[in-house]
Amino acid sequence: MSLEFELLAQRLEKVRQIRELGYEPYGRRFDFTHTLGEIRRHWGDKSAEELEPRVQVRVCGRIHTLRLMGRAGFAHLMQEGERLQIYVRSDAVSERDYKLFRMLEPGDIIGAEGYLFRTRTGELTVHVERLEFLAKTLLSMPEKWHGLEDVETRYRQRYLDLIANPEVRRIFLIRSRLISSLRRQLEKRGFMEVETPMMQPLYGGAAARPFVTHHNALDIDLYLRIAPELYLKRLIVGGFDRVFEINRNFRNEGISTHHNPEFTMLEFYQAYTDYRGLMDLSEELLRQAALDATGSTVVEYEGHRLDFSRLSRYSMREAVVEFWRGPGRPTLDDVRDPGWLSRHSTRATPGEALVDIFERVVEEQLIQPTIIYDFPVETSPLAKSKPDEPDFAERFEIIIGGMEVANAYSELNDPQEQRRRFDEQLRMRARGDEEAHQMDEDFLRALCYGMPPTGGEGIGIDRLTMLLAGASSIREVILFPLLRPEGPIGLADRLRELDR
RNA sequence: GAGCCGGUAGCUCAGGCGGUAGAGCAUCUGCCUUUUAAGCAGAGGGUCGCGGGUUCGAGUCCCGCCCGGCUCACCA
Numbered sequence: 001m002s003l004e005f006e007l008l009a010q011r012l013e014k015v016r017q018i019r020e021l022g023y024e025p026y027g028r029r030f031d032f033t034h035t036l037g038e039i040r041r042h043w044g045d046k047s048a049e050e051l052e053p054r055v056q057v058r059v060c061g062r063i064h065t066l067r068l069m070g071r072a073g074f075a076h077l078m079q080e081g082e083r084l085q086i087y088v089r090s091d092a093v094s095e096r097d098y099k100l101f102r103m104l105e106p107g108d109i110i111g112a113e114g115y116l117f118r119t120r121t122g123e124l125t126v127h128v129e130r131l132e133f134l135a136k137t138l139l140s141m142p143e144k145w146h147g148l149e150d151v152e153t154r155y156r157q158r159y160l161d162l163i164a165n166p167e168v169r170r171i172f173l174i175r176s177r178l179i180s181s182l183r184r185q186l187e188k189r190g191f192m193e194v195e196t197p198m199m200q201p202l203y204g205g206a207a208a209r210p211f212v213t214h215h216n217a218l219d220i221d222l223y224l225r226i227a228p229e230l231y232l233k234r235l236i237v238g239g240f241d242r243v244f245e246i247n248r249n250f251r252n253e254g255i256s257t258h259h260n261p262e263f264t265m266l267e268f269y270q271a272y273t274d275y276r277g278l279m280d281l282s283e284e285l286l287r288q289a290a291l292d293a294t295g296s297t298v299v300e301y302e303g304h305r306l307d308f309s310r311l312s313r314y315s316m317r318e319a320v321v322e323f324w325r326g327p328g329r330p331t332l333d334d335v336r337d338p339g340w341l342s343r344h345s346t347r348a349t350p351g352e353a354l355v356d357i358f359e360r361v362v363e364e365q366l367i368q369p370t371i372i373y374d375f376p377v378e379t380s381p382l383a384k385s386k387p388d389e390p391d392f393a394e395r396f397e398i399i400i401g402g403m404e405v406a407n408a409y410s411e412l413n414d415p416q417e418q419r420r421r422f423d424e425q426l427r428m429r430a431r432g433d434e435e436a437h438q439m440d441e442d443f444l445r446a447l448c449y450g451m452p453p454t455g456g457e458g459i460g461i462d463r464l465t466m467l468l469a470g471a472s473s474i475r476e477v478i479l480f481p482l483l484r485p486e487g488p489i490g491l492a493d494r495l496r497e498l499d500r
Numbered sequence: 501g502a503g504c505c506g507g508u509a510g511c512u513c514a515g516g517c518g519g520u521a522g523a524g525c526a527u528c529u530g531c532c533u534u535u536u537a538a539g540c541a542g543a544g545g546g547u548c549g550c551g552g553g554u555u556c557g558a559g560u561c562c563c564g565c566c567c568g569g570c571u572c573a574c575c576a
Contacts, residue, residue: 003545004510007527065537072533089533106526120534140510143525145537149512152568164511207576253575254501355576379576407576435576473569484567 005494011138012498014103021100023133030111030134033058037082043116043124054115059084059126060134062163063108065144073101074125077110081169085125086112097131106144107137107163155481171469171477174293178465179246181292182266185285191242191268196231198224198248204443205229205382207435208251211261224250229382229456230443232269233411236454237446244268246461257473258403261482264461273455274384274410275394279371282398282406282457283311286369286464293468301401301467304367311398315374316358323362351376351391366399375409381421381437383409384453398459401467408457415447 015025034042034057043055061077061084072089090098092114104110111132119125141164142148148164155161161168183193201220203210205227213222228245235243246266253259270277290297290308297309314322317335324330334340335357338350345353354376366372373396377385383393395409412418422444425437465477475481 003527006545007510010527067535067538068532069535069538070532072535074535074538076536085536087534091533117534119536121536123534123536125534140526143511143513145525146512150507150568152507153511155568209575251575254573256572256575257570259575352576359576375576381576486567 007140008138008494009498011105011136014105015136015138017103018100018133018136021096021103023100025133025136027111027132027134030060030132031058032060032111035059035082036061036077036079036084039084039116039126040082040124046124048118051116051118056113056115057126058111058113059086060111060132061109063104063106063110066104066106068102075104077112078163078166081166085119085123086114086128087117087119087125088112088128088131093128093131097128100131100133101128105137107139107141108133109135109137152483155475155483156486158479168476171465171471172479174469175461175465175477178289178293178468179264179266179461181289182285182459182461183244183246184292185288186242186244186268189242189281191244191270192240194232194235194240194243194245195247196225196228196235196245198250200225200231202438202440204437204440206249206251207437209253209434211250211252226251227265227458228267229458230440232267233451233454233456234443234446236269236271236411237449237451241271241452242269255482257475258463260462260474260478263474263478266459266461267456269411269454269456271452271454274453275373275396275408275455278408278455278457279311279313279373279396282371282408282459285459286311286398289464290468299468300470302470302472304401306368306400306467308369311369311371313371313373316354316372316376317374319362319366319372320354320358323365325361325365349376349378351378355379363399363404364402367401369398369400371396371398378424380409381425382412382418384412384414385417400464403463403467404460405463405467406457406459408455411451411454411456413447413451413453415444418447419444 018025036059039057039059043051059077061079064076064078064083067074071091072087074085074087076083076085088098088101093101111134112126112128113130114126114128117125117127142160148154148161153160154165187193199213199222201222203223203226206229208226210223210226213224214220215222227249228247232243232245244266246264248262249265250262252261255261270281286308287297290299297307299306299308317332320335321330321332330340335354341350341353341357345356347353347356358372374386374392375383375395377383377391377393380393380395383395386392386394393409395407397404398406412421422437422439426439428436429438462474462477465471466474469477471477
């Protein structure tokens with residue numbers, strides 16, 4: 001008999017004993033008077049005298065540690081990442097409650113009623129007068145010193161990670177505050193939150209391979225969206241001048257520390273502005289989001305102090321000149337010269353070569369929040385080109401910690417130009433570029449009704465969370481990152497065998 | 501997709517050059533009414549990721565596979 005099975009059998013026996021004592025091993029509603037955090041905040045710095053007259057409390061939580069002595073014992077409860085000690089002595093509770101207490105083990109969830117006091121060593125503690133049993137753990141908790149270290153188990157069983165590693169809570173708290181902050185800021189500026197299709201008959205708005213699914217009743221294939229862009233712009237056509245969406249995109253590509261197949265994007269569109277307007281807006285959004293999520297505009301990331309209070313700005317060509325490494329630093333004229341570009345990249349067009357050089361040489365050096373603007377038009381099929389330089393698009397990205405965090409542009413609203421860009425994408429597709437855009441005629445039709453000049457931007461929420469939370473892998477900021485399925489666990493069989 | 505690293509008790513980890521598989525936590529038994537990683541005494545617990553091979557003998561060496569991590573490639 002394996003240990004795991006033996007432990008399970010022991011604990012099921014305890015379930016029986018708990019029931020025999022007259023407690024419900026899987027209890028019901030427990031009306032606590034305070035969370036453990038509230039108790040720490042209200043009485044954490046009060047002296048023993050200040051805890052008179054007695055403060056009665058009802059608390060609950062999961063047992064973290066147990067220290068049993070002959071006729072008494074201590075335990076730490078955990079609730080919402082906060083810890084509080086309880087003290088149970090045999091002459092302070094009923095015989096039945098004391099029997100229950102001796103039966104508890106780390107991981108069990110209990111309720112306790114009593115009064116606050118300070119121990120000899122000064123720790124704020126609940127002197128228990130009544131115990132309630134709320135839920136039995138049947139499986140062992142991870143080790144209390146190191147927590148749960150195994151990365152695979154942490155991701156597969158995130159609930160266990162959250163129980164064992166309180167610092168993981170912090171990451172997801174930051175993520176939640178970040179999203180909340182962005183939503184609040186946009187709403188304050190008159191943006192309306194909308195939801196557009198995740199299942200799309202045509203995919204577009206980005207260059208990526210899609211996931212395909214099938215609708216039975218209509219008998220059609222549908223794609224999980226790679227971006228919401230084309231639908232959000234339809235809403236701009238329809239007269240919702242400020243819209244945003246915070247939701248998942250799906251891209252059928254490799255998994256890495258910076259890529260998860262499903263990831264969360266904020267996209268927002270504002271009529272009557274352009275990419276310059278969005279640069280200013282982005283600066284405000286990021287500054288406030290960092291502040292709301294972490295309490296500061298300066299955060300630590302992989303040994304750097306990232307300052308979210310401002311965004312440096314370089315055109316892509318300036319950035320190549322400015323961040324060139326080694327000999328042969330180009331001039332601004334060089335990076336405009338197709339000959340120079342083709343000597344430094346194998347890509348077909350000057351624009352693709354510039355992007356290639358930028359990504360190889362510059363991007364990883366952009367640690368502080370930085371705007372890179374003016375992208376070659378051939379890599380930006382949905383962006384308006386610059387009036388004085390039609391080979392370039394009014395587009396920028398925000399790069400932080402070497403990662404692309406945002407992408408924005410003045411939206412292309414000329415339907416004839418958009419049709420030409422789609423045609424070019426179709427030619428690229430015909431040459432085997434799977435990620436080139438499809439022709440979306442309904443989107444074209446929408447533009448034909450007239451879309452006001454508009455600025456649009458997407459912000460990668462996962463990557464921004466990584467930066468704000470100091471996480472080096474995107475999987476650390478996604479509660480349930482995609483993993484290969486683990487295969488049979490065998491727990492149901494064991495439970496079945498022990499169910500008598 | 502490639503390279504490197506890892507998978508040993510429920511958890512965290514040790515296991516030189518091939519020779520009877522270990523520790524701490526957790527569990528079980530006993531003692532202990534202010535402990536703090538509580539303590540003390542004892543006990544149980546192993547498909548060494550899976551499958552082959554070499555060998556008198558494999559956790560250890562070789563081959564294949566599975567799962568994970570990192571780096572690179574891919575991802576405008």
